[in-house]
Amino acid sequence: xQTIHQWxxxxxxxxxxxxxxxxxxxxxxxxxxxxxxxAAGRGLQLLFYSVGIGQISSxxxxxxxxxxxxxxxxxxxxxxxxxxxxxxxxxxxTRGRDxxxxxxxxxxxxx
Amino acid sequence: ILNVEQSPQSLHVQEGDSTNFxxxxxSSNFYALHWYRWETAKSPEALFVMTLNGDEKKKGxxxxxxxxxxxxxxxxxKGSQPEDSATYLCAFCESRDKIIFGKGTRLxxxx
Numbered sequence: 001x002q003t004i005h006q007w008x009x010x011x012x013x014x015x016x017x018x019x020x021x022x023x024x025x026x027x028x029x030x031x032x033x034x035x036x037x038x039a040a041g042r043g044l045q046l047l048f049y050s051v052g053i054g055q056i057s058s059x060x061x062x063x064x065x066x067x068x069x070x071x072x073x074x075x076x077x078x079x080x081x082x083x084x085x086x087x088x089x090x091x092x093x094t095r096g097r098d099x100x101x102x103x104x105x106x107x108x109x110x111x
Numbered sequence: 112i113l114n115v116e117q118s119p120q121s122l123h124v125q126e127g128d129s130t131n132f133x134x135x136x137x138s139s140n141f142y143a144l145h146w147y148r149w150e151t152a153k154s155p156e157a158l159f160v161m162t163l164n165g166d167e168k169k170k171g172x173x174x175x176x177x178x179x180x181x182x183x184x185x186x187x188x189k190g191s192q193p194e195d196s197a198t199y200l201c202a203f204c205e206s207r208d209k210i211i212f213g214k215g216t217r218l219x220x221x222x
Contacts, residue, residue, distance in 0.1 A: 032208055043214030044155075044200060051208050090154060099145050099157030100202070100210065 002027035006091050006103035014111055019064075019078040021106050023091030026072065031093040033074040034100065035066055039087040050074060086110045115203045117213035124191045125221050131187040132216040134201030138182035143204040146175055146186055149215065150197045158186075158199075188218075196220045 003026045013019065025031055035047040046059045048066035056066050063082060067075045074091055086109050092100040116135040124130045136144065143162045147155040159168040164179040172189045188195055198215040205211070 034210070036212075044212040046210065046212070049208055049210075057208070094210075099147075099160045100155075102154035102156075104154055 002093075002101060004091060004093055004101055004103040006089075006106055008106060009104065010107045012109045012111060013081055015083055016080050019076070019081050019085070019108070021076040021089055021091075021108075023074040023076075023103055024072055025074075025093045028072070028093065028095065030071060031095060033068065034092040034094070035074065035076050036090040036092065037087045038090070039084075044090070048076070081110045083110050115201065115211050115213040117199075117201055117216050119216060120214065121217045121219070123219045123221055124188075126191055126193060128191055129187065129189045130191060130218070131185050132199065132218075134184045134186070134203075134213055136182050136184070136201070136203035136211075137205075138180060140205045141179045141203075142206050144177055144179075144184050145202040145204065145210070146184070147200040147202065148197050149200055155200055186216075191218075191220045193220050193222060 005024045007022055032051050034049045036044050037047055038044050048056055048058055050056050050068040053068055053071055064078050089106045089108055091103040094100045118133050143160055145160050146158040148158050149155040159175045161177040166177040168175050174187045177184045186199055196219055198217045200212055200215045202210050202212045
């Protein structure tokens with residue numbers, strides 16, 4: 001069966017510090033991978049998606065970036081965090097029309 | 112910019128009552144529509160994947176309908192129970208890779 005992992009679960013970092021969130025998927029190959037963010041009081045916002053290794057599409061221009069160095073690994077990064085980057089970050093995977101399977105999420109607080 | 116609207120934003124329903132809420136989406140370039148259930152402190156979980164106009168799906172007391180020509184989907188919950196309290200998200204898929212979430216309907220079941 002497929003499993004999706006995200007870490008860390010919780011993160012508190014100061015403004016201006018770098019960020020690296022990791023997501024890995026097990027039990028499937030060549031999945032589409034997604035990064036979402038839910039900011040306080042807002043819905044789920046798609047940040048990046050990837051259809052293959054090294055292929056990243058950005059939905060919202062901001063100070064975040066994503067990379068997919070391996071088929072089942074998706075990384076969300078920032079060189080310098082802003083206060084507005086605080087939120088709940090979810091990684092998800094899917095195949096075609098199928099529903100998305102979400103990871104457990106990372107709660108990021110930028111102080 | 113594609114818009115996926117969900118209404119109402121929040122809903123309080125007495126236990127045992129039935130309820131429904133709406134997801135509106137663009138009526139062009141339809142690929143699929145997903146419904147998710149998102150409980151507090153958990154990750155969203157898929158309820159339904161709907162792909163054809165006129166689709167009706169059912170899972171226990173929860174059902175959904177789809178009208179792609181007019182761009183809406185309804186989610187129905189029959190005989191609400193406390194465990195139904197959650198945020199219900201719909202997601203419009205414009206293509207295999209592009210998915211846009213609504214902001215969700217937050218459902219509170221009153222005992």
